[in-house]
Amino acid sequence: MAQEVRGVVAHGKGEPVRVETILVPDPGPGEAVVRVRSCGVCHTDLHYRDGGINDEFPFLLGHEAAGTVESVGAGVTDVAPGDFVILNWRAVCGTCRACKRGRPWYCFSTHTAAQPMTLADGTALTPALGIGAFAEKTLVAAGQCTKVDPSASPAAAGLLGCGVMAGLGAALNTGQVTRGDTVAVIGCGGVGSAAVAGARLAGASKIIAVDLDDRKLETARGLGATHTVNGGGGTDVVKAVQELTGGFGADVVIDAVGRPETYQQAFYARDLAGTVVLVGVPTPEMKLELPLLDVFGRGGSLKSSWYGDCLPERDFPMLIDLYLQGRLDLDAFVTETIGIEDIEPAFEKMHHGDVLRSVVNL
Structure with a gap:
């Protein structure tokens, strides 16, 4: 049964984003529902809002995230409910020509969840980079979840999902x-x-x-x-x-x-x-x-x-270990933590160079 949660939606080019009720379906085969704990505000989200990526509005924004797996669909074995994960937009397929040549960090056929998340009226949402994490929960392909040490700060860990990893x-x-x-x-x-x-x-x-x-x-x-x-x-x-x-x-x-x-x-x-x-x-x-x-x-x-030519399953755990050892200061990238209603002011601060990252805590 679909769950009702709050999420940040962009409806049109340059229009201010809105916090709305969205519907997150139960995970199907190969999918996972993740309870989002933190999500960074990235320039890519602003590009989506301004129509710089494509015109497939409405967008469910947010993609630089960490959270806890809540449920998984049939056939999912790499992550389980309760796992602390960083979300990524490179769920490698394992079968494309790059993967077969032993270069999965170039995977040419990365995949996302098959089912759409929707507005309350049934309108399908396009999740930013196939993630859509400015939301209390999101539906992703299980391969977009990379399990890491749960003692890491969600605000810092989530930034590996995009800009810091790049x-x-x-x-x-x-x-x-x-x-x-x-x-x-x-x-x-x-x-x-x-x-x-x-x-x-x-x-x-x-x-x-x-x-x-x-x-x-x-x-x-x-x-x-x-x-x-x-x-x-x-x-x-x-x-x-x-x-x-x-x-x-x-x-x-x-x-x-x-x-x-x-x-x-x-x-x-x-x-x-x-x-x-x-x-x-x-x-x-x-x-x-x-x-x-x-x-x-x-x-x-x-x-x-x-994406920094990264392989999430290889790089994310290693970098989180370095962070926990005090050798990589991910906390230094978190300029401020904000609420889900504060995305537009965060875009403005980012535009003026006032922050490295605003991070939404959910």
């Missing part, structure tokens, strides 16, 4: 930062700051944080940046990074902004044979021009990082 993974998985590397991170919001933390975990010798906001640069220092560069006021970011790396450029440069101008900075701020990682998400109209001779002549790797 940044950590950009450094650890995609960029393959290793001991002694020099690293530059352009853009130090939630994703970029997490990339700084990832570079620190990997043992980078020098970590250069680049941003236009001194508040974000100070936060990046707290997470492991050894040097900071404010790119405003006509500062030549490429030259600044080169000067901090013996004139050579960084071994790995991570673009956490995703604009043509920041990508060009990343491209030229890396050392010869270095690596550029694009983890900031560009918009469809953006174009990039680079001299092909420079692409050839500088060598190295130009990579895009999808």
Whole structure:
């Protein structure tokens, strides 16, 4: 029997979100109902509200979440009622060409719950990234639930569901930062700051944080940046990074902004044979021009990082263990905790760069 819960719904492009009654069905085969405990407010939720993802309104927003499994459907064996889980939007299929080649972090056929959640009048909702976690409970595919140590703070743990994992993974998985590397991170919001933390975990010798906001640069220092560069006021970011790396450029440069101008900075701020990682998400109209001779002549790797190239079942438990050991400060990403009615003010704070993450406690 479907359960009535409160959830945050976006009905139209740019319209303020509303807290409404939604219906969550009992889990079917391969599905799970999760009691959401915390969910971060991510830029992707704002993109959904503003029609930047698609036009499949109404959306049930929220996706950066942790909670407790309440019930599971037939055939579910990996999680059980009572398990503390982080929700993810990469439920790997195990059968696509990427999975069969032993690269499940690239899974090309990830899946979500088959049944829809609905409004009280029966209107089907589109859950953000197949999750929809600005709600007291949500229905997901069981593969979207990753069991982790229940002693972790739900507010901190849930952030691994999207932005923080994207940044950590950009450094650890995609960029393959290793001991002694020099690293530059352009853009130090939630994703970029997490990339700084990832570079620190990997043992980078020098970590250069680049941003236009001194508040974000100070936060990046707290997470492991050894040097900071404010790119405003006509500062030549490429030259600044080169000067901090013996004139050579960084071994790995991570673009956490995703604009043509920041990508060009990343491209030229890396050392010869270095690596550029694009983890900031560009918009469809953006174009990039680079001299092909420079692409050839500088060598190295130009990579895009999808979700930090993470494999949730591998990465989430490991990162939570590091958090509980005091080696990864996930709490530093939680700027404030808010209620389910406070999403619109949280969007405004995020837009102005006032927070790394607002986290909804449910």
